[in-house]
Amino acid sequence: MREVLRRLNLSAKHLILLDKFLAEKDNEYRRIEEKLERMGEDYIDFCRELYFGGVKTRGNPPLGSRQMILSDIFQYIITSRGYYLAARDANYKRKFVKIVMYLVNQWLIMDCFGPRESSNLRKELMSTLKERIGEDNFFEARDNYHISRFEETLEYDDDLIPKPPNPQPPNSSILDTYDSLFPKIRGGPIEILVYLYLLQRRLGFVVSLLTQQRLISGDRVITPPDILLLRSKGEVIGLEIGRGKEKQSADFSLVTGIPTFSVDLVEKQPFRCDGCGRWIIYCDRVIELYSENGVPENHKHVIYCKDCPYFNEGTCPNIICYTHLTNRYGETRKARYHFRCLEPKKRKEILSNLSENPEILVAYYPLVEGLEKFPEE
Ligand SMILES: [Zn+2]
Ligand SMILES: [Zn+2]
Ligand SMILES: [Zn+2]
Known part of the structure; x- marks a missing residue:
C-alpha cells in the first residue's frame, strides 16, 4: 500500500509544482487561475468532488461523501492505472491479481477498529486524522453539525459494528461518521473482488464503471451498473454488484436496452x-x-x-x-x-x-x- 500511495502523492506533487511555476512565471496562466477563483463556490463545489470532509446526512447541509471519494480514488488506482500491468500479458496479470488481493486485505483491515477492544486505537486514529488533515479541511466549512457528530463518535466506547451482528449498534449518524473516514468499507473491496473475478474469466471484455457512476447524454443523466461486459456480436451486459439496486438497474435497462443483473460474492463474503x-x-x-x-x-x-x-x-x-x-x-x-x-x-x-x-x-x-x-x- 505504502508505495502505491507514495507514487500517487508524487503525481499530485508533480502537478502542483507545474502549477506553481506557471502561476508565478506566466501571466496568461495566472489570469485564468484568477478567473477560476472568482467563480467562488461554484469552483469550490467542483473541487469538493476530490476531498470533502463529512458525510451526507438527511436534513443537514448536503455535504460531500468522503468515503465515496476515497473509495473512487483507490479504485481508480487499481482499475485505471495499476490495471495496465494486467493488460501486459498473462504472467503480469497473475502478479496484478496477487497485488490487488493483498491491497483488498489491507482495505478490509482498515475497518478493524470497530470492535470495542480496539476503541483506544480507533480514537487515536480519529484524532490523528483530524489533527493532520487540519480542522478546516477535515470538517468542510467547519460545519457544526458534523463536528458534533465526530465528537460523539470519538467518545463512543462500544462496538462500532452495524446490525447484524451487533444487536445494539449506536445511532446511525455515529456509524456513518466513522465510515466516512475510510474508503467505502465492505462495498468497495467487494466491487474490486468481483472485478478481479471477471478479469479472469472469458465472459466478455470488462469495462469498469466503478468510478463512473453517472453517465451523461446531453441533458440526460443515468446511473449505470458497476460493470459492462462487451461480448461478441455487439452483445452488452450490465452487472450491478451487490443487491438492493434493482430499481436503478431497471431504469438503466429501460433507457439503454442493455440487460442488467445483480451479482455478489459467493455466500456474501467477506465475513x-x-x-x-x-x-x-x-x-x-x-x-x-x-x-x-x-x-x-x-x-x-x-x-x-x-x-x-x-x-x-x-x-x-x-x-x-x-x-x-x-x-x-x-x-x-x-x-x-x-x-x-x-x-x-x-x-x-x-x-x-x-x-x-x-x-x-x-x-x-x-x-x-x-x-x-x-x-x-
Ligand atoms: Zn491458511
Ligand atoms: Zn453501482
Ligand atoms: Zn476473530
Whole structure:
C-alpha cells in the first residue's frame, strides 16, 4: 500500500509544482487561475468532488461523501492505472491479481477498529486524522453539525459494528461518521473482488464503471451498473454488484436496452468474525492459488485448510470455522469465526475430528455467485 500511495502523492506533487511555476512565471496562466477563483463556490463545489470532509446526512447541509471519494480514488488506482500491468500479458496479470488481493486485505483491515477492544486505537486514529488533515479541511466549512457528530463518535466506547451482528449498534449518524473516514468499507473491496473475478474469466471484455457512476447524454443523466461486459456480436451486459439496486438497474435497462443483473460474492463474503468482530481476510494460500491458476475448476469456492501447506496444526491465522457458538453479543447462532478466536478446548475438539470433517476449517476464494454457468466465449 505504502508505495502505491507514495507514487500517487508524487503525481499530485508533480502537478502542483507545474502549477506553481506557471502561476508565478506566466501571466496568461495566472489570469485564468484568477478567473477560476472568482467563480467562488461554484469552483469550490467542483473541487469538493476530490476531498470533502463529512458525510451526507438527511436534513443537514448536503455535504460531500468522503468515503465515496476515497473509495473512487483507490479504485481508480487499481482499475485505471495499476490495471495496465494486467493488460501486459498473462504472467503480469497473475502478479496484478496477487497485488490487488493483498491491497483488498489491507482495505478490509482498515475497518478493524470497530470492535470495542480496539476503541483506544480507533480514537487515536480519529484524532490523528483530524489533527493532520487540519480542522478546516477535515470538517468542510467547519460545519457544526458534523463536528458534533465526530465528537460523539470519538467518545463512543462500544462496538462500532452495524446490525447484524451487533444487536445494539449506536445511532446511525455515529456509524456513518466513522465510515466516512475510510474508503467505502465492505462495498468497495467487494466491487474490486468481483472485478478481479471477471478479469479472469472469458465472459466478455470488462469495462469498469466503478468510478463512473453517472453517465451523461446531453441533458440526460443515468446511473449505470458497476460493470459492462462487451461480448461478441455487439452483445452488452450490465452487472450491478451487490443487491438492493434493482430499481436503478431497471431504469438503466429501460433507457439503454442493455440487460442488467445483480451479482455478489459467493455466500456474501467477506465475513466478519462473530468472535472478535474483525473482518476475516483472504488466506495467503488462496491468494497464491487464485493468482496462479485463476478461478478454480468446478467453481469450488473453498479450500480445506487441512490440506493447506500453511495449516501448521491450525495456527494459520486466516482459517475460517463455521460453527454454532455464543458470539461476542451473547447470541447463540451458527456463524463464521476465525479459528484462532475459538476457545482452546473447542479448537482441540475440532482438530481431533478434522479428518472426518475437513469442511469445518476452510478458506474462501472470492468467487462470484450466479455466473458459474454463464457462457464463456
Ligand atoms: Zn453501482
Ligand atoms: Zn476473530
Ligand atoms: Zn491458511
